[in-house]
Amino acid sequence: MKLKVSKKKLYSIWLFILMLTIIWQDFYLSTVIGRIGSTPLVVLCPFLLAFEIYTAFTNKKWLTIGGDIGLLFVSFLALFLIVSCVYISFTVFFGEISYLGENIIVKTLKQSVYYIFIILLIRNLDNTLTKIDSEKIVSNLSFYIILILFVVLLVEIMEINKNWIWPQKPSAWNFLHSNRHEYYWRIRLLTAESSFTGTMVMFFSLLSLLYTKSKLRYFVVIFFFLVYLFNTDSKGFLLSFILAFILYIIFKIKPKYLLFGILIAGIIFTFFIVPYLSPEKIHSYSVSLMTRYTGLIAGLYSVIFHPIGTGGLNYVYTLNYLDEVSKITKVILGDFANTAEIQIYLERGSDKNIDIKSTIGHWAITLGVFGVGLYIYMCYKLIIYNKSNSYLLFGTFFFIFMTIFVLPIEMEYPCIMFLVVSQFIYLKNKNQLVHES
Numbered sequence: 097m098k099l100k101v102s103k104k105k106l107y108s109i110w111l112f113i114l115m116l117t118i119i120w121q122d123f124y125l126s127t128v129i130g131r132i133g134s135t136p137l138v139v140l141c142p143f144l145l146a147f148e149i150y151t152a153f154t155n156k157k158w159l160t161i162g163g164d165i166g167l168l169f170v171s172f173l174a175l176f177l178i179v180s181c182v183y184i185s186f187t188v189f190f191g192e193i194s195y196l197g198e199n200i201i202v203k204t205l206k207q208s209v210y211y212i213f214i215i216l217l218i219r220n221l222d223n224t225l226t227k228i229d230s231e232k233i234v235s236n237l238s239f240y241i242i243l244i245l246f247v248v249l250l251v252e253i254m255e256i257n258k259n260w261i262w263p264q265k266p267s268a269w270n271f272l273h274s275n276r277h278e279y280y281w282r283i284r285l286l287t288a289e290s291s292f293t294g295t296m297v298m299f300f301s302l303l304s305l306l307y308t309k310s311k312l313r314y315f316v317v318i319f320f321f322l323v324y325l326f327n328t329d330s331k332g333f334l335l336s337f338i339l340a341f342i343l344y345i346i347f348k349i350k351p352k353y354l355l356f357g358i359l360i361a362g363i364i365f366t367f368f369i370v371p372y373l374s375p376e377k378i379h380s381y382s383v384s385l386m387t388r389y390t391g392l393i394a395g396l397y398s399v400i401f402h403p404i405g406t407g408g409l410n411y412v413y414t415l416n417y418l419d420e421v422s423k424i425t426k427v428i429l430g431d432f433a434n435t436a437e438i439q440i441y442l443e444r445g446s447d448k449n450i451d452i453k454s455t456i457g458h459w460a461i462t463l464g465v466f467g468v469g470l471y472i473y474m475c476y477k478l479i480i481y482n483k484s485n486s487y488l489l490f491g492t493f494f495f496i497f498m499t500i501f502v503l504p505i506e507m508e509y510p511c512i513m514f515l516v517v518s519q520f521i522y523l524k525n526k527n528q529l530v531h532e533s
Contacts (some may be wrong), residue, residue, distance in 0.1 A: 107227040112237050114140075114221065118509045119241060119296050121287040122273045131507055132210060134274070134288065137217065144216040151223065162219040163523065164477055165515045168470060169218060172459075173211040175466050180204045180407030187409065195412045204408025210506045217509065218516055225520040231307050234517060238303035239313055245297065246320045248285050253327055256281060282329045291502065294333030295510040297324050298494050302487045303517060331385065332502030340493035347493075348486060386425070388453045388501055394421040395457025396468075405464035414452060414461060455499035458506075471499075478515065481522035488518055 117136040125133030132138055151158050162170075184200055193199060225234065248269060255268040270276045272286055282290045285297075301321050305314065328334070394417035398406070406413045452458040459467030475496050482488035491514060498511070505511050 104228055104230075104233075107224050108233050108237065111221075111224050111228065111234070112240065114217075114224070115237060115241050115300075115513075116244075118513055119245065119286055119300070120272065121292055121296075121507075121509075122284075124274050126274045126288075130206070132213065134507065135509060137509065138213070141213065141216070144220050147220050147223070148216065162215070162222045162516075163519050165474075165519050166215060166218045166222065168474055168477075169211060169215050172463070172467075172470055173208065173215065175405075175463050176211065176407055177208060178407075179405050179463060180208075180409070182404075183407050183409045195409075196415070198411070200409055200412070203411065207408050207410075214506070214512060217512060221513060221516040222520065225517065229524070231521055231524070234520075235304055235306040235308055238300045238306075239308075239317070241300045242304050242317055242320055245285055245300070246316070246323075249283065249320070249324060249327075252283055252285070253323070256283075283324070283327050290328060290330045291332055292508070293324075293328065294330050294336065295495075295498060295503075295508055295514075297321065297333075298337075299491055299510050299514045302491045303514075305487055306485075306521075332388070332498065336494055336497035336502060339497045340490060343493045344490045348489065390418055390421050390425060391452035392454040392457040392501065393425075394418045395452045395454060395460040397421055398461040399464050399468065402461070403464045405460070405462050405467055407462065410458070410462045411451075417461065418452075451504065453503055454501060455503070455505045458504040474515070475499075478518055481518040484525075485521070488521070492518070 114137070117140060121135050123134055123136050123138070125138060127133075129138070151161065155161070184204065187193075187200060193201070228234070252268045269286065270278075273280075274288070280289075283293060284290050285293045287293050287296075301317050304317050308314075325334075325337075391414075394414065397420070398413055398417045402413065452461060456468065456471045459471050461467075463470065475492075478492045478495060479489075482492045495511060495514060499505055
């Protein structure tokens with residue numbers, strides 16, 4: 097008896113594999129090849145390249161795979177390479193080839209690999225979703241991911257909080273992390289630190305609730321989300337969640353319910369955040385907040401002096417503008433400006449961990465006005481895609497606040513997946529309306 101497996105099932109299995117690699121963000125290769133090795137997606141790179149070669153010969157619409165989102169990142173990469181060539185040429189002309197112990201050409205090539213990898217992922221995801229052609233399958237697979245994350249979350253919580261069960265220091269799932277011999281006292285799931293958990297929790301939760309009528313699934317997903325919300329120490333997630341909730345209320349709910357929505361947000365802040373604000377945590381939060389604020393302002397501030405950006409030399413100018421903005425902030429805010437983390441970066445004299453923890457800030461210092469324009473266009477397209485779907489619209493607001501205040505999108509593959517899935521659902525619904533008319 098021959099076992100027949102349809103192409104749709106094969107593509108569904110492949111999509112699930114991609115989802116698994118997307119949620120595993122502290123892969124062992126990160127200690128060998130750097131941040132790009134923080135996910136097993138890098139191991140699948142040969143398959144992504146093979147897909148490109150195969151479709152180039154078999155698909156007449158090969159260039160259009162990835163849609164507007166793919167084109168956006170292709171445009172970013174093209175501009176990045178052009179601006180980088182200009183700045184590298186001037187720098188080499190004046191006799192400089194390295195900065196902070198890093199060859200500027202090598203550093204630029206490393207950064208370009210991130211965007212090439214993102215483009216390959218976007219195109220492969222787009223093609224896979226097109227072959228599956230079912231939002232329900234995407235929703236079901238997302239729910240399976242939530243179940244996996246729930247198990248990971250519960251074990252982490254037990255090991256952190258229930259020392260009578262495991263008297264050792266918390267080492268839950270350490271064998272799945274790059275630094276497996278180090279202890280971590282906060283919820284991080286399968287990522288390197290708690291800051292990276294929020295996007296996967298939010299986006300997979302929302303996707304798993306699409307097009308389902310199962311009360312059991314609603315209960316499981318909401319319960320999982322609340323357990324995570326009660327236990328996470330990610331300040332960026334909590335801030336983005338509250339801001340997204342308020343904005344969602346303003347956009348979707350009748351004005352008479354606006355005060356009620358703000359009240360709910362206030363209750364969340366009061367009962368989920370305030371009780372845990374010890375002096376130590378307030379200090380930690382202020383440092384983290386100031387680091388993100390300084391990075392965001394430094395990125396936007398750099399556009400004044402570098403309107404076309406700095407390309408691959410962004411890490412050179414990031415350090416300079418972080419220093420300038422932190423000094424200005426100190427003058428304005430005095431002792432309230434806790435720039436301790438920024439000072440560590442400045443005193444280290446290395447390019448390690450030098451980054452702007454904001455997508456728009458990072459794109460601004462990299463591509464200047466072009467970077468800001470591409471970021472605004474990306475958010476605009478996401479709003480267009482999701483404005484008619486309540487779940488995805490909330491995810492859109494969350495995406496915007498996370499990418500403004502919390503993280504650069506380059507290594508946040510859950511954000512990339514959310515962009516591609518949103519585009520797929522929008523185009524599928526649009527095509528259905530065209531056929532029906």
